[in-house]
Amino acid sequence: MTESQQLIAELKTQLKLRGVHYADIATALDLSEGSVKRLLAEGNNISLERLERICQLIDLEMSELFKLAYAQKQGLTALSYQQEKELIDDKALLLVAVCVVNGYTFKQIAEQYQFNEPDLIQKCVQLDRLGIIELQPNNRFKLKVAKQFTWIAGGPIQSFFQQQVQHAFFNSYFAAEDEKLVMATGLMSLPSNQKMQQKMQKLVGEFYATCQSDNELDIKDRHGTSLVLAIRRWTFPLFAEREANASQCKK
Known part of the structure; x- marks a missing residue:
C-alpha cells in the first residue's frame, strides 16, 4: 500500500x-455522492484543499491524520x-x-x-493496555495492529486455533457460493517456496x-469470513510410507 x-x-x-457518510462529504465539498466515492477510491487524485475540508468536517487536524496514518503503517506486528x-x-x-480487528464499532459489538x-469498556481498556487498540473518547478506538501482524509459531493463539478452530473451519464441503477449498501438491525448491x-x-x-x-457497507451486508493459507514441505503419509519402503529395498 502506497503512502x-x-x-x-x-x-x-x-x-x-x-x-460521517459520503453524502455528508458531498454536501461539504459541493460534489455528487458518486464523485466523492470515486475521489476516495482513487486516492491519488484528491487535492490538499479537499483533504483539508474533509478533515475540518470531522474536526481533525491534517497533521493528526498524517500521524495516524504513519502510526498505522508502523503498527503492532506481534504480541x-x-x-x-x-x-x-x-x-x-x-x-x-x-471484532475490533474485523472493523466492528463499540456499538456493533x-x-x-x-x-x-x-x-465492554473494561475489555477495550485491556486491549488498549495490550497495544492492540488505542481507546479514544466516546467509546471509539483506533486499531494499532499492522497488516503484517502474525501470531507466535506454536504460541497460545496458534495452539488454540489448531486444537479448537481448525476442525470446525474445515468441517465443510466448501460447495457454497461463498466457499472455496483448493489444494495443490508438487515438487518445489526452497527458493521457489519462499x-x-x-x-x-x-x-x-x-x-x-x-x-x-x-467497511462502507452496512454491517448486515457483511459476514464473518476467514481465509486460511498454508504451505510446507510435506508428503501424503501413504506416499511417504511407500518411499521409505522403496529406500529400504535399495539398501
Missing part, C-alpha cells in the same frame, strides 16, 4: 468512527507469549479483539454480542484491503 493509499485508508477509518495467553485465558476478551457498556510465501503474504494484504473497502 497516499495509507492516508486515504486512515481517513476512511476516521470518517467511520465519527459516523508477546504472555499477551497471547491473556487473550486465550479470557474468551470474551478474545471475542472483542477479533455491544448489540451483536450482548455486552453491557461497563463490561517466493510462494511472499505471494501468500501479498494475498493476505489484499484480503484485509478488501475488508476495509467493504
Whole structure:
C-alpha cells in the first residue's frame, strides 16, 4: 500500500468512527455522492484543499491524520507469549479483539454480542493496555495492529486455533457460493517456496484491503469470513510410507 493509499485508508477509518457518510462529504465539498466515492477510491487524485475540508468536517487536524496514518503503517506486528495467553485465558476478551480487528464499532459489538457498556469498556481498556487498540473518547478506538501482524509459531493463539478452530473451519464441503477449498501438491525448491510465501503474504494484504473497502457497507451486508493459507514441505503419509519402503529395498 502506497503512502497516499495509507492516508486515504486512515481517513476512511476516521470518517467511520465519527459516523460521517459520503453524502455528508458531498454536501461539504459541493460534489455528487458518486464523485466523492470515486475521489476516495482513487486516492491519488484528491487535492490538499479537499483533504483539508474533509478533515475540518470531522474536526481533525491534517497533521493528526498524517500521524495516524504513519502510526498505522508502523503498527503492532506481534504480541508477546504472555499477551497471547491473556487473550486465550479470557474468551470474551478474545471475542472483542477479533471484532475490533474485523472493523466492528463499540456499538456493533455491544448489540451483536450482548455486552453491557461497563463490561465492554473494561475489555477495550485491556486491549488498549495490550497495544492492540488505542481507546479514544466516546467509546471509539483506533486499531494499532499492522497488516503484517502474525501470531507466535506454536504460541497460545496458534495452539488454540489448531486444537479448537481448525476442525470446525474445515468441517465443510466448501460447495457454497461463498466457499472455496483448493489444494495443490508438487515438487518445489526452497527458493521457489519462499517466493510462494511472499505471494501468500501479498494475498493476505489484499484480503484485509478488501475488508476495509467493504467497511462502507452496512454491517448486515457483511459476514464473518476467514481465509486460511498454508504451505510446507510435506508428503501424503501413504506416499511417504511407500518411499521409505522403496529406500529400504535399495539398501
